[in-house]
Amino acid sequence: MGRCHSPVSHFGQIILVVLIGLAFPTSAKEAPQPTLESVMASLARSGGVEARFRESRQLTILSEPIESAGMLYFAPPDSLARHVEEPGESRIIVRADRVSFQDETGTQTLELGSSEVARAMVGNVMVLMRGDLDALRKDYEIRFDVADGLWNLDLEPRDRIVKQMIERLRVTGSEGQLIRMETVETSGDITRTEFLDVKVGFDYSDSSRDEIFYVRDGGTKGTSVASDRPAR
């Protein structure tokens, strides 16, 4: 008998990762009138990325939104990290087909293949970062428009299960750089993320990769791993 993973952790982790992924900035290459293709091409050229984020999560059951802030990192082709600095410290690390979540209660690791939602959405995050428009279109209905000098990417999931959770995603950017992202869930909950101090073209050293893209040694929970850092 296999282990029953909490759909809570699966869905939640992956969706959030998607949100993070969508937040990657593009290179600040000037384009008089951006098109979907030119934005995706910019994303493909963006290389390593570092950005500060601020997030507001408005839940229907809460009187006040939950605020958080921290750093986002991306190292091509398939490493992604979200470090929350306040309130409290936590990390989400995506490397290839594994996702690790770490907070003060421990570390939990799962494979993307464990969930259709996870595979579809995180896979698409990577697709987006690589600027693979065809693959993105396979999983999302895409609407692209430009208004007041900003471009907007509206993504509506095609997958039946993902669709049950997420109504739509809206990513806004300017001249090849992400500014904000909004996720509207079918429950009415809305998450808004703003990106600040975006730096692109990062080439992470081995030591900085070790620091950023691996969960720290520490406590575990569930079937978690103490550390996913490879032996050197």
Next chain:
Amino acid sequence: MSDFALRWMTLLACAGFALYGLARLELTNSITHFMPSENDVELVEISLQLVDSPLSHRMVISIGGGPERNRVAAELADVLRDHPEVDWVENGFDEDSMRGIFDLYFDRRIYLASESPSVAFPAFIDDEGLDRAAQRLRARLARPDSMLGARIAPLDPLGLFDRIVERIRSTQPLETGGSGGFSTPDGEFAIILLGLASSPFDFAKQVVLLDDIDREFERLSKIANPTDKHGSELTMERSGVNHVAVASEKNVKREVNFISLASISIVTMLFLLVFRSLRHLFIAVLTPIAGFVVALAVAMSTSTQMHGITLAFGFVLLGVAIDYPIHLMNHHALSPAGTTARQSVARIRSSLLSSGITTSFAFLALSMSDFPGLREMGLFAAIGVPVSLAMTILCLPAFLGGARAPSHIQRRMSRGFEALIAWLESRFGIAVALPICFAVIAAAGIPSTRWEDDPSELMAANPETLEESNRVRSRVADFDPGRFVVGLAADREGALILNDEIHARLGRAIEAGDIEAVMSMHSFIWSESLQRKNLEAFRADPTLAMRLDTVYSRAGFRSGSFDGFVDAVAEPGVDPLTPEDLEDSPLARVMDSLVPLGERWAVITYLRGVNSGDAIRERLIGLENAHYIDQGEIVGEVYQGFRESTVRMLVVGSAVVFLVLMIRYRHFVRGLFAFLPPAMAALSTFGLFGLLGISVNVVSAVSLLVVLGMGVDYGVFTVDSARQPERLGATFSSLLVSCLTSIFVFGVLSFSGQSALRSLGLTVGIGTTFALLLSPSIHVFARRFERRRIEPV
């Protein structure tokens, strides 16, 4: 009746008995056949039935080594689902399965809130408890993986569903890995679990299954990596009772085939050398076979089943009974020309009868055992030996015809023994020294004899297979299929009620470090009564809804957000979780731990890392119908009891042999002389084992009884030849051929890798050799005694 008619009648009768016995033969391998008391029998029955159900019927396949392992595992799982020898396959949960599990438990979260509601609820739902839950929920919602958590929070503000998930999660170490398949926590191995449709000990079926798995894995690996000429880097390893059992049985069969071929070849050569005739070999073999088939037919006419060990013991008796035709054929060959076979029989009839009857009584002693299996073996021998004896005396003359000239070898052996005895008579000191040497060996060695009471030592499993199995088991942190706690009840609900308490007590055992972990149904389902107690506990507090709203509002939640939860407490909408619900869910395998056992239901909790079986038993004291079962321990106890009973029967058998010999010879000294070869051979054999540090086991003890039975022949014929010196050469050459036959049949087993076969071979081989070596000295004593009686000083 003519010899021709008698021959055919004999052969037809043998065939008839064989057909009757084999047609009715129904073998059993139940260890309860070798249990002394009813209470123990019940416990062992329970353990056997249960061990033969869930975990021993499960197999784990581990695939590692390459990036395509998950895909190959998924494809292999799909192929195996259609295999006739596979009952079920699990290799992960897809999204629909996860959804099914969610639906199964989320709606019943209120029923599954607390394992001890009467104790836990007051603190769980008072204001402080609610405040703690509210803070936990807030923190949970602040986490980045809270999307679904936020969605279900209005219906589950207390986090009841998370508690259920955590309980289930604690039972298995497997991850749901790539492609939705199971993998080890480090992600290095894809895992497939499968259930066997047949017994793991059904050799033929398991060989087919294991071979098919190998073939399919190889095929899929090549498809996965067609460019690699050397095949894929993927490696497959397996664990399972069937895997180990098949490897062991293959080992044993290979060895037994080789040994059988070697034995048959050597014995055939011996008969050709001594008797210059294969017909004599046929006659010699026919006699014990006749005894065997008659005993089998009689046994099957009075009983519906025969134990496999009894049948194996019957084959061993062939070695005992073959001595009678050897004696007759050799004496007949060395008889004066023109002597008919019946005249030859008449000359040694008295000795044949004495040794045959004494041997029968020796084995009959086993029928006094309190072990049904030993009684069966005793009766089998007590029928088979006299039939072989009767066959030798009544029927074999019809097969032998008139005496032919003895072979060169027979003549030389006969003359050689006559010369040896003459030499020994002239050196009485040497004749005396020989038995003293054996007595010294017995006296010095027996106190050092070491009994091996671990039955697993009897059959050597293939070490490579065991290592492979252990590697796989450690990857999936498998539970011990041989150690478990079982609760028995009249119905399923009764079993689940008992299981609730068993789990509570084992939980305390884990806290105390008596065991590492348990795998219990309790992680998945509680008794209906406990589930209803949870609902009642929520409903018992009429202020809960109001306080919940107040406390959670204070913690930052909107008022009224949790009305859905309050409604669910008032009207859950579903009944408590039942075994039927689980049977129809993706968690159906959980039900393997709740099985019918006769008219009762047994609920099983498997254990891992048992540090103290006694501590677990103590935890279960006062819990009626709950038992800790350690399969190895039980079998070990059975084995030790069986060994002790066998040794007791050996002593009784020796006494019976001595008594029968006294009655036969009506003289203490003659009786003693006849008794010395078997008795001293048996004692000095164990003495030699003690001196050489060879541990002995229950097979050695039973084999010693065979030595006693065979050794009596040496004593009787030796003493009788002392009164008929003209038989001396024929008698000793017969004994030598008998001894060589025994050595070639049994002695070669000494080289077996299997402890059971090695013990049989060593004991019988050494025992009969010792009996033969003692016989000349005993003859010298008996001869001297007879002379003194004729010519008193």
